[in-house]
Amino acid sequence: MSERRVVVGSKVGLHARPAALFAQAAARQPVKVTVAKEGTEPVDAASLLMILTLDAKGGDEVILTAEGEGAEEALDALEAELKTDHDA
């Protein structure tokens, strides 16, 4: 299982459009990816609704995990997405 810790780049956090773009990117991956904040239950990264309940703010660290073939590449793609500041 691969794990990646990423700091959320969008100032508004994983809300609104940045969250939607992230969930869309997660849904495109060939493997299932989960996302969590430290100490919270991991949730399906392709679920916008679950992501919103995380309430990850800009500058928060989130933990991405994925398993199986292509997991590393999936995490690479989602890390890049998370780091992007969509508000800029």
Next chain:
Amino acid sequence: MAVEIHGIGVSPGAAYAPVARLAPTPAPPADTGPEADPAAALETAQAALEAVAADLDARAAAATGPSADVLFAQSMMPRDPALAAQVEKALAGGKSTPHAVIEAYGFFRAALEAVGGYMAERAADLDDLRDRTVAVLLGQPMPGLPDPGHPFVLVAADLAPADTATLDPEQVVAVVTEQGGPTSHTAILAKSIGIPAVVACAGATGLADGVKVLVDGRTGMVTIDPGPGWVETALEFERRRAEALASSRGPGRTADGHTVQLMVNLGSPADLDAAAAIDSEGVGLFRTEFLFLDRENAPTVDEQTETYGRVFAAFAGRKVVVRTLDAGADKPLAFVDHGDEPNPALGVRGIRLADHSDAGRALLEDQLTAISAAAAKHEADVWVMAPMVSTPAEAAAFAAACRAHGIAKAGTMIEVPAAALRSGLVLDGCDFASLGTNDLGQYTMAADRMNGDLAELLDPWQPALLELVSLAAESGRELDKPVGVCGEAASDPQLACVLVGLGVTSLSMSPGSVAEVRAELATRTLAECAAMAAAVLHAPDAVTARRVVTEL
């Protein structure tokens, strides 16, 4: 016999047309679950969810800008795999299909409400999606904008982003909602497309389709079946207002020639050219935060001097009131340790930053150095003021710091009730004051500006807020020092007249509001403004305050 209902006028203008109500939300039948074939029921539910998402996609394609972004995120929600999982779970638990959908949305609504803040506001979006999905399942029209085939007054409990994004101003000539406040989505949208709107209008949803109403977005009055004389009078008044607007030029003055400086608020260099092109007497509030936020290191004195210089050059010959940095834990700086504050609005922000840390003091010194250097190079009349001043001592210390830098006019933002209550002493130690009515309202009413549920308390017509404005203006008169208003309140033409009646000497507002405020001011004498102010101060609440002004 004409009947009137009252709300809050949030977008000026008058319109007369038949009512068309937003399609009502479907009432789901009793729960007939469990479904005989849960797998088939899940497919039915998913088809309905997909239909809702596809409808939103179509609306998103027709919309632009922020509306399109909102709809894009919304259209993902019905297709959310976690939502489908909740529907499946509810079906397995014995619910009928519509009730399984309701329960699934309810699960996420509760989760978002538990998070609070911004997320809790999104909970209403989920209700809208739920109602659309249930309507599809029941074979009813999706709740949404009516299309009676002629121009109409849109009446609703409240409007969701999905409704307003595609609103056609050719068809919708006015909006009346039972809920919502002056800062609600409906209010912002109506103002941006320029149609009259009345919100928080009790009894609005009781209006029947087809009933002709006269909507006055200035006074908040909705008249049902008005006589023809009424309609003509209202529409004639609107015509005259539009004419006055088109021909409005020059410095602000009342009908009897009392001058009031009309200025613009400026918060970003991107808006500089447009702001400078407005016929105004200058910038009443130049927010400098843009120079400091979202960067690793503080801007150098040279960089600041250059930036301020560009603003002063664009306003050569006019006044520019610079507000020093208003940062703090709610607008954190990467290069200052703000600590951890549970109540950032009540924490170390604004001028407090300079008093509580060496880094904050250095930031202020650099900023004053740069403002002074830029002012020396350009022809603008540069005034400087400090945000978040609470005591006369803070105001005097800031003024002394400004004078040490050769800045001639040093002032105080009055946005803390304490500063308004002690405005005589505050003004004694500096040259002028400017009332930030948004923060002053938040602190007076103990109501978070970001909390939509508290919109009514944050209404700039709240008499308690205006009483503080009155105190500060009175102090200014006694000491013969200028006291202006630079909050949202100054953008409301009627309220602007009230502020002038209270004794305010300048009004600074969003650039788009200047012409409207100038035109309104020109229709009233100073004595009329004073009568409006007196009436408002005697009103028990904001709604009454708006009404008494229209009844004068």
